Amino acid sequence: MxxxxxxxxxxxxxxxxxxxxxxxxxxxxxxxxxxxxxxxxxxxxxxxxxxxxxxxxxxxxxxxxxxxxxxxxxxxxxxxxxxxxxxxxxxxxxxxxxxxxxxxxxxxxxxxxxxxxxxxxxxxxxxxxxxxxxxxxxxxxxxxxxVNTTPQDVKNYFETMAKDSLPTYNKEVEVGEIVFSPKLIKEEKEFYKQKAEELRARIKKGEDFGTLARLYSQDPGSAPEGGDLGFFDRTAMVKEFTAQAFKLKTGEISPVFETENGFHFLQVIERRGEQVHARHILVIPAITQASLDRSKVTADSVYTLLTTAKSFDFSSAAAFYSDDKETKFNGGMMLNAENVQTRSTYIPTDKLDPQVALLTDTMKVGSISKPALFTDPQTGKKSYKILYLKSVTNAHKANLEQDFAKLKEDATNQKLTRTxxxxxxxxxxxxxxxxxxxxxxxxxxxxxxxxxxxxxxxxx
Known part of the structure; x- marks a missing residue:
């Protein structure tokens, strides 16, 4: 405080x-x-x-x-x-x-x-x-x-660098993941849906939307502002939220609806062209031990398939089973958060989630880990993951063969700055x-x- x-x-x-x-x-x-x-x-x-x-x-x-x-x-x-x-x-x-x-x-x-x-x-x-x-x-x-950077541009850029001042790149790994998030069944969700219904009823009876949002909404970004989300277009929110926001008239309150984040209801404050200004209240269902146990059973089954079925590869398993939207359609491979635009899968070990780094440090290249319980360091949400260590690149001086993508990015930045x-x-x-x-x-x-x-x- x-x-x-x-x-x-x-x-x-x-x-x-x-x-x-x-x-x-x-x-x-x-x-x-x-x-x-x-x-x-x-x-x-x-x-x-x-x-x-x-x-x-x-x-x-x-x-x-x-x-x-x-x-x-x-x-x-x-x-x-x-x-x-x-x-x-x-x-x-x-x-x-x-x-x-x-x-x-x-x-x-x-x-x-x-x-x-x-x-x-x-x-x-x-x-x-x-x-x-x-x-x-x-x-x-x-x-x-x-501005365009050709392979010859990269080669020229590298050759102009003083050999005694070439950058040193830290140890990097390529890691894949299949994420199994716990999912509540209908009976487990009912309490939280009813809580949202009760808050909506209080507002319909005359209580202030903003006050109740500050007190009860579990959206950390908007709750301090009375649930206010500002203006947004049709691409900014998940589809269920967008469907509700864009069919309401100014001042109307939606029914309680469910998204991947929990149970919501919203009120449209203003409409302006293809943008809506709205506020909402979010109730997030708490994960139960039973739901965690169910995700563990699924993870164990997928691990068994990966280690016994020759026709079942990691990339296919990630696309079919993983609950992580950022990696499931990328063969399960994690992206370097500092190089998202280049979609680089090479991640310095000091930038890895410590939980991932600890587990992969004991793995051999090409191996798959048994399902392990992970806690998201930002949200605190728990999930089971299967990890795949695709490659390890030890610390080394820059060279064209191993570091072409990084050198291309540097060469491009140089051309952009010059332009x-x-x-x-x-x-x-x-x-x-x-x-x-x-x-x-x-x-x-x-x-x-x-x-x-x-x-x-x-x-x-």
Missing amino acids: RKIGLSILTFFIFLSFAQAQVRTLDKIAAVVGGSIVLQSDIELQYAQYLVSGQRPNPSVKCLILQTQLTQKLLAQQAVIDSVQVKDEEVDSEVDRRMRSFIQRAGSQDRLEQFLGRSIIQYKDEMRPDIKESLVAQRMRAKITEK ITQWFDKRRKETFIKIDPEYQDCPPLKGWVSAETTAQAKTE
């Missing part, structure tokens, strides 16, 4: 600091083309930097201004190239950030009390900056969309940019203005 209290106190201290800067220090920190960057913009972002737990470091303001300048340049080019973002995308990002603020503050009421205005008003103030940020991100993607840097160098020369003398000695901003402009600003 003490840590939570300090977190909220810190939030208020630094957000108060930011608000004070808006009132007392406002000036134009920079001009880029037809846009300006205010000192208050920089101070507010610096306050958010402090809220995140970082140590005070005024030089960070230089990086903040650099980010603002690059964002302005990208947004201005986006207008020329007709690069846009949908209002629904902006709304979704505004809601995401606001949920974070509310969580830090402790409640929506406390945040509104401190801000001195409603959440709706504050969202309206945030919206233009967030829209510009999203447009800039999309423009950056457009600039680099044609975007060249674009900015060209745009800076073509755009009027003026920076306040307070920031002209910032190392990150060297080269952003011409010598003539710098001299002129210092004499003003």
